Amino acid sequence: MIERRYRSRPGRLAALALPLALASCSGGSRDDAPAAATSRSEVHLTVYNADFALVRETRTIELSQGRTTVQVSDVSRLLDPTSVLLSWPTATNAQVVATAYDLGVDSTDDLLQRYLGREVEMIWRAQDGRVGQTVRGTLQVTAGGDTVLQTDDGLLVNGGGAIVAPTSASIVTIPQLGVEIESQQSGEAPLSVAYLTRGLAWSADYVATLDPSTDALSLECWATVTNNTGANFPKSEVTLVAGTPNRAVRGRTSGGFPPAEEMDVSNLAKREDQGLYMNKVKEPIATGELYAYKVKAKSDITNGRMNRLRMIHAPNVVARRDYSIRLPHISYWEWMSNGAPMNQNAQLAIAFANKEDAGLGLPLPEGAVRVYEPSKDGVTYVGAAAIGNTPDGNRVDLTISSVFDLTCQYRVVSKKRIDRSHVRIEVEVLVRNAKTKEIPVRMVMEIGSDTKVLAESHKGVKLDAVTRQWSVPAAAEKETKLTMTLAARG
Helix, strand or coil: CEEEECCCCCCCCCCECCCCCCCCCCCCCCCCCCCECEEEEEEEEEEECCCEEEEEEEEEEEECCEEEEEEECCCCCCECHHHCEEECCCCCCEEEEEEEEECCCCCHHHHHHCCCCCEEEEEEECCCCCEEEEEEEEEEEEECCEEEEEECCEEEECCCCEEEECCECCECCCCEEEEEEEECCCEEEEEEEEEEEECEEEEEEEEEEECCCCCEEEEEEEEEEEECCCCCEEEEEEEEEECCCCCCCCCCCCCCCCCCCCCCCCCCEECCCCCCCCCCECCCEEECCEEEEEECCCEEECCCCEEEEEEEEEEEEEEEEEEEEEECCHHHHHHHHCCCCEEEEEEEEEEEECCHHHCCCCCECCEEEEEEEEECCEEEEEEEEEECCECCCCEEEEEEEEEEEEEEEEEEEEEEECCCCEEEEEEEEEEEECCCCCEEEEEEEECCCCEEEEEECCCEEECCCCEEEEEEEECCCEEEEEEEEEEEEC
């Protein structure tokens, strides 16, 4: 029984009715038979990181011989009605005749709109809460808080009582999927329900703890599953898919339904065991051109909540610190500095191979990586970087911070014209290391295809047509000098 209270509105339309008479509060008659209810079990969620998911579950229903209407409740408000797939897991003499999706209502105004033309009651309660006066009539108007009931005595406008509306199988308050089934016999039968929906998404993020003495890395990957579907999915088997498949998208219908989206989750081929310690998530499996991570334990994916699940724990990844300084093209040195020396901090990156013999060797989903180091007070935050979807066997480079006590100063020492087209340039780079140990620093500079290296204090290597790199051992608490002589067009 549903009630909606209205306050009296003095000065507005008067009640066009004779004095009210007492009547019983029967709640009205039902105009259609109640639908069969369903019990929910075996909930499976395949969640993609592009804000959509595949929901699969089994509903045990009580069939009657002949036509049965089943209301499948606890479904997503954002489901795609055109993607609904119904099947019978076991042999049965029943078949699905039709389906209908009802979005439910968002407010009492929306609910009363569904009772227009139907018989309802308006009641007035005494101060003790007991029903005092009751009038029955047909709801004619409900808009903006105004109501009109057609009674045997006339029209009751804004009566100021509480409206009592009868429950009805055809009027639902929450999203429901209606299924009409034709059965040759009665009894319980399991119905498999699957559909695509928006409002379910997941993202990965990483916590890396770097050992300052050995540079070994402990890496954890966490998945955050966000549910904004309006429905709860208790005790669900969850599979998280990394990557973004193409989706067949249709425009919104006049009924306001979400776009249709399609995907294929069949033929999942299991990868061989990588020997990696996993907590709560099984080994990733290939699904088409994507990878799926199945959560071991069942999870309650509650609406409006972010659920955190640990996907990967690799306690001993072989990693190394990479200190680098990237210098601008030589043509910018004088233009940017106006002849004065320029200063620059080194950048710290963490590099490791995504390989089994390096302590990892799994497809890694994209996400943010936050790096910490143990300290006397617990841990120290070092920095963060982003990682893309990284296949097994690829290298990972994470530039996480600038280095406070490892800097360089670079300047043009001399510049002399050789001929009409070329000049001879002598440059100097001072690497200052305030740390208590020697640090190998990669110096990278864009030379240009029209510039030739005539001499250099540290042997460099050519990375590509325009880039050269030097490895400079920066002595502890000292300055280390890199010099070079260039012949440049100019």
